[in-house]
Amino acid sequence: MVDAIVEYLIDRRSGLSPYLQIIEQTKRALRLGVLRPGDQLPTAREVVAATAINPNTVLKAYRELEREGLVDSRRGVGTFVRRTLAKPQAAEDSALHAELAGWIARARAAGLEREDVTALVDTALDRAYPTTVEASEEPG
Amino acid sequence: MSTTDLASPPPSLSPPPPPAAGRRILRGTVWLSVRQERTPLLVCGVVLLAVCAWLLFLGTRIGDYVDTQHIQNCNVVHFPAECEQVTSRAIELDTRWLTWVLITGWFLVALPPALGLFVAAPLLAREFESGTYGLAWTQSVSRQRWLAARLGVPLVATLVGSCLLAVVSTWWVGQIQGRFAVPGYYHWFTWLSRATSGPSVVGFSLLGVALGAAVGLVVRRVVASIVVTAALTAVVRVAVDASRYLLTPTREAVADIRMAALPADHQLVFSSSHLPTSTPIESDIVENGLLTSDGQRIPLPGDWLSRMPDGTGVCPTDECSAHQDTIVQAYATYHPPAAEWAMHWTQTGVCLAVTALLVLFCAFWIRRVR
Amino acid sequence: MNHPEPAPHHRPAGQSPALETVGLGLKYRRSWALRGCEFRLPAGRISALVGPNGAGKSTLMAVAAGLLAPTEGSVAVFGGGPREPGTIRRTAYLRQDKPLYPRLTVAEALRAGRELNPGWSQETAERIVRHGGLPPDARVGTLTAGQRTRVALALVLGKRPDLLMLDEPLADVDPVARQELTGILMAEAAEHGTTILISSHVLAELNGVCDHVTVLQDGRIRVTGDVEDLLDSHRLAVGVDEGDGLPADLARHDIVELRRTGRQATALLKPAGPVDPRWDVSRPGLEDILIGYLRTPAPGAPAASVPGPVAGPAAVREVSAR
Numbered sequence: 001m002v003d004a005i006v007e008y009l010i011d012r013r014s015g016l017s018p019y020l021q022i023i024e025q026t027k028r029a030l031r032l033g034v035l036r037p038g039d040q041l042p043t044a045r046e047v048v049a050a051t052a053i054n055p056n057t058v059l060k061a062y063r064e065l066e067r068e069g070l071v072d073s074r075r076g077v078g079t080f081v082r083r084t085l086a087k088p089q090a091a092e093d094s095a096l097h098a099e100l101a102g103w104i105a106r107a108r109a110a111g112l113e114r115e116d117v118t119a120l121v122d123t124a125l126d127r128a129y130p131t132t133v134e135a136s137e138e139p140g
Numbered sequence: 141m142s143t144t145d146l147a148s149p150p151p152s153l154s155p156p157p158p159p160a161a162g163r164r165i166l167r168g169t170v171w172l173s174v175r176q177e178r179t180p181l182l183v184c185g186v187v188l189l190a191v192c193a194w195l196l197f198l199g200t201r202i203g204d205y206v207d208t209q210h211i212q213n214c215n216v217v218h219f220p221a222e223c224e225q226v227t228s229r230a231i232e233l234d235t236r237w238l239t240w241v242l243i244t245g246w247f248l249v250a251l252p253p254a255l256g257l258f259v260a261a262p263l264l265a266r267e268f269e270s271g272t273y274g275l276a277w278t279q280s281v282s283r284q285r286w287l288a289a290r291l292g293v294p295l296v297a298t299l300v301g302s303c304l305l306a307v308v309s310t311w312w313v314g315q316i317q318g319r320f321a322v323p324g325y326y327h328w329f330t331w332l333s334r335a336t337s338g339p340s341v342v343g344f345s346l347l348g349v350a351l352g353a354a355v356g357l358v359v360r361r362v363v364a365s366i367v368v369t370a371a372l373t374a375v376v377r378v379a380v381d382a383s384r385y386l387l388t389p390t391r392e393a394v395a396d397i398r399m400a401a402l403p404a405d406h407q408l409v410f411s412s413s414h415l416p417t418s419t420p421i422e423s424d425i426v427e428n429g430l431l432t433s434d435g436q437r438i439p440l441p442g443d444w445l446s447r448m449p450d451g452t453g454v455c456p457t458d459e460c461s462a463h464q465d466t467i468v469q470a471y472a473t474y475h476p477p478a479a480e481w482a483m484h485w486t487q488t489g490v491c492l493a494v495t496a497l498l499v500l501f502c503a504f505w506i507r508r509v510r
Numbered sequence: 511m512n513h514p515e516p517a518p519h520h521r522p523a524g525q526s527p528a529l530e531t532v533g534l535g536l537k538y539r540r541s542w543a544l545r546g547c548e549f550r551l552p553a554g555r556i557s558a559l560v561g562p563n564g565a566g567k568s569t570l571m572a573v574a575a576g577l578l579a580p581t582e583g584s585v586a587v588f589g590g591g592p593r594e595p596g597t598i599r600r601t602a603y604l605r606q607d608k609p610l611y612p613r614l615t616v617a618e619a620l621r622a623g624r625e626l627n628p629g630w631s632q633e634t635a636e637r638i639v640r641h642g643g644l645p646p647d648a649r650v651g652t653l654t655a656g657q658r659t660r661v662a663l664a665l666v667l668g669k670r671p672d673l674l675m676l677d678e679p680l681a682d683v684d685p686v687a688r689q690e691l692t693g694i695l696m697a698e699a700a701e702h703g704t705t706i707l708i709s710s711h712v713l714a715e716l717n718g719v720c721d722h723v724t725v726l727q728d729g730r731i732r733v734t735g736d737v738e739d740l741l742d743s744h745r746l747a748v749g750v751d752e753g754d755g756l757p758a759d760l761a762r763h764d765i766v767e768l769r770r771t772g773r774q775a776t777a778l779l780k781p782a783g784p785v786d787p788r789w790d791v792s793r794p795g796l797e798d799i800l801i802g803y804l805r806t807p808a809p810g811a812p813a814a815s816v817p818g819p820v821a822g823p824a825a826v827r828e829v830s831a832r
Contacts, residue, residue, distance in 0.1 A: 275611075279598075
């Protein structure tokens with residue numbers, strides 16, 4: 001028996017739909033290398049038993065991940081990771097990570113609050129990646 | 141959902157426990173019905189056994205006394221000359237056991253209605269009051285099957301129990317009948333006797349259960365069901381009792397008689413006697429009267445007649461006086477003692493027929509209950 | 511360890527809806543509890559039935575469960591009459607008062623379920639009871655309300671229904687157990703494709719759980735359909751409007767509810783095209799939509815007693831479920 005590798009934490013007050021939360025959390029796990037090719041995603045039953053969300057939501061999210069080519073669903077067996085999103089440049093021991101950690105430490109030493117840092121990063125991100133597609137389901 | 145293939149059943153399911161076939165004599169709705177009525181069944185069983193034990197005890201004591209005092213042939217109704225010697229011994233029976241016999245008789249009469257009131261009336265009414273009917277009706281069995289078990293279990297239990305009671309109670313009534321000055325226990329046809337002996341015990345018990353259950357199904361409230369059942373039981377019991385007379389043909393006995401109007405001189409009357417119709421001893425007389433030569437019937441209030449010295453009867457009614465010259469015979473319509481069991485079976489048959497109708501009514505009614 | 515998916519639970523495409531009513535009406539002695547209900551719940555949905563007390567939620571479920579016979583119209587469960595033996599076997603219904611035989615023990619209550627249901631899953635029922643730490647030999651009558659809810663849920667889930675109807679099922683349980691029991695419900699739905707119809711008036715509780723929703727009001731269906739369709743078809747428009755009555759530039763849209771606070775007007779509407787840019791338009795959440803419908807009286811119903819919101823003329827029409 002293989003223990004589930006990831007666990008989804010659904011925040012019902014976030015305003016973000018559970019569907020998007022599952023996709024985001026799966027992708028984050030893929031980016032961070034928590035999930036690797038061949039790993040099995042938890043079954044819909046396991047996810048909904050733990051999170052008490054609609055099973056169709058989980059299935060829909062898994063279908064979307066499959067459509068994006070990230071996972072494979074094998075009928076009667078389960079859903080498996082097909083490829084990873086982890087980029088070596090983004091790993092925790094990468095140079096970029098070290099630079100960012102150092103920059104944040106300087107910002108903190110300069111007396112910036114967490115919100116100030118977030119605002120700075122967001123502004124920089126918006127400038128560098130101008131067309132961030134907002135999720136279609138996010139309520140206003 | 142068409143894509144549940146993404147989900148798989150939870151791991152490590154323990155295999156379903158093997159059905160304990162030996163233990164499961166009762167199954168399905170019958171098991172549930174027995175389990176629901178376990179307490180009433182046990183209580184009724186204990187009461188039944190206690191009543192039987194008491195009847196055997198009391199009947200044996202009374203029988204022993206009758207035997208040892210040699211008063212077998214001396215009873216309240218029929219007291220032949222040889223019994224004059226042992227009057228005090230016969231009366232002693234009353235002193236010793238009259239109260240117990242009275243109480244026991246009443247208790248036996250009350251048992252079937254009590255069963256209907258306190259076991260059968262709440263049977264279905266409580267299901268409606270507590271809403272558990274909705275639980276039962278949304279399982280995988282039809283309402284009719286559920287009803288069959290709900291009624292079948294108490295009816296079968298009542299059948300078995302009342303058969304046992306009927307045997308013991310009939311024996312007991314035989315022991316005490318006619319020996320006590322208890323109203324109702326003089327004759328085989330008096331009301332205590334006819335309700336507490338023979339198959340009538342079974343008939344009345346089953347009828348009580350079916351009536352209570354049917355009322356509970358319609359009324360749907362426990363207390364109201366008990367009240368309605370009580371009222372209906374009284375009506376039905378009277379009706380069934382009347383039906384035994386309507387359904388059993390009477391016999392008729394006639395004897396020649398001469399009648400005359402009461403003469404002005406009362407001194408002429410010097411004796412009284414029964415009508416000369418020769419009905420068997422302990423017959424249940426339905427009607428007494430006189431027949432005219434042209435066949436007209438003149439009913440009399442009783443079979444006791446004043447006589448003139450020459451044996452001519454004295455007319456006790458105006459109608460009799462008006463026809464005194466044409467009266468030729470006296471008649472009596474009656475049921476002989478030999479009719480006792482025929483009448484028991486008639487009465488039981490009526491009870492069972494009404495019981496069956498009530499069960500059918502329940503089966504019909506439950507379809508339209510909403 | 512992986513188990514193959516149990517195939518029998520898959521139903522062919524083009525199947526009958528789990529529950530469908532046509533012109534359904536039910537009259538109690540004097541008044542109509544349901545009237546003219548057109549309702550269609552496709553199989554596999556997890557559907558919420560919301561509405562104020564007395565709106566007819568329990569009546570609708572009782573009709574579908576075959577306990578009440580409709581006065582007019584028809585109701586079909588997987589295409590069959592609610593009282594047909596085949597249908598009774600496929601549905602389970604948990605009444606709001608959760609009737610149970612009080613003198614039975616917990617184990618006996620489950621045995622009753624086993625005795626009366628051919629498709630019974632003892633394992634499912636026992637797991638639910640066990641998670642609540644209920645002693646099997648405790649009498650049901652001595653349990654707390656929350657524990658009774660657990661036994662009642664074990665009974666309906668142990669039946670393995672295809673359509674599960676739950677009337678305010680979790681009102682008596684604490685938040686932790688609520689989360690756990692909802693999870694169990696969802697897991698059963700995930701594994702067996704069970705259609706679930708659940709009534710509640712705690713709207714937040716339904717968020718993320720339901721993919722289909724129906725608003726009942728005064729025995730009539732105000733709106734019914736898939737959650738996504740409702741979210742897609744409704745908009746919240748906020749703007750400055752000092753007039754009385756309906757703002758002219760919103761008149762062509764289907765307005766569910768209009769509220770005014772000083773100069774500000776907030777409208778929940780179903781746009782019939784682009785909304786005038788003078789209004790700040792956003793996507794409402796499911797709760798916003800439901801409350802919008804619940805706060806306004808049904809069209810045709812006497813509106814006098816409800817001050818405040820101004821309902822547009824013929825403001826609401828049903829969103830038919832595809």
